[in-house]
Amino acid sequence: MSFVIRVVFAIAAGVLMSIAAVLLLYAPYSVLRDAMASGGKIHHSLLGAVGYLIVAIALFDVAKYFFEEEVPAGRERRTAADARRGLTKFVSTIIIALFLEALVLVFETARENVAEVKYAALLVFSGCLTLVCLGLFQRLSAATEKEVGPEPNDRPEGEDMAMDAKEPPSTGPGRLA
Known part of the structure; x- marks a missing residue:
């Protein structure tokens, strides 16, 4: 099941990157199209292009997160x-x-x-x-x-037993005596 989940995340990340790439190409295209149609008045379409670029960058970053955090094998622990x-x-x-x-x-x-x-x-x-x-x-x-x-998995090997044997149970705040 873990393999299926990793594949789904990889596909989702690939789709997100594809959509982001289309947005990155569409943003300048829309500005150029509006510039030609309106005779150079592009301030409104520039703001729209900025919005497209922001969404594209966010999508790329989310896809990168999926590839780094969810797709690699052995990351369950x-x-x-x-x-x-x-x-x-x-x-x-x-x-x-x-x-x-x-x-x-x-x-x-x-x-x-x-x-x-x-x-x-x-x-x-x-x-x-x-x-x-x-x-x-x-x-x-x-x-x-x-x-x-x-x-417990973060301790170096052999340290579990040594630490457990040396440290008496704590009775500080939030701990039961």
């Missing part, structure tokens, strides 16, 4: 720190895409309909909230890793 780093990279990509898209939306709405800027502000707020949640996740998971210590 990851540590909590590995999972935290992978999730942080993934969510960071989403946050960057949110902020860039919000910036484009601010410029578009400021030129067309200023009353609609509230939607861009909500997008900025959601990006900020996601960033705060990522920071909270980082802090809590790092604190948990420090409190719990390395996973």
Whole structure:
């Protein structure tokens, strides 16, 4: 079953990269097409192209995450720190895409309909909230890793028995006596 899951992630990553490549090609094409049709007035299509490029880069980054984290064999026994780093990279990509898209939306709405800027502000707020949640996740998971210590599979061979024999059970906060 693990092989099937890795194949599905590889196919999904390949499809995402293909869509991103099409967007990377379509963005300049749309600007050139609009420039020829409108006689050089392309400010609106440039903002649209920036939006396409932002989405393309985010898709490439998500596909890269799949290829690095989900596709390789033997990655099933990851540590909590590995999972935290992978999730942080993934969510960071989403946050960057949110902020860039919000910036484009601010410029578009400021030129067309200023009353609609509230939607861009909500997008900025959601990006900020996601960033705060990522920071909270980082802090809590790092604190948990420090409190719990390395996973048993992370200790060098032979150290399990030596550490268990030397260390008496702790009765500190959060531990049962």
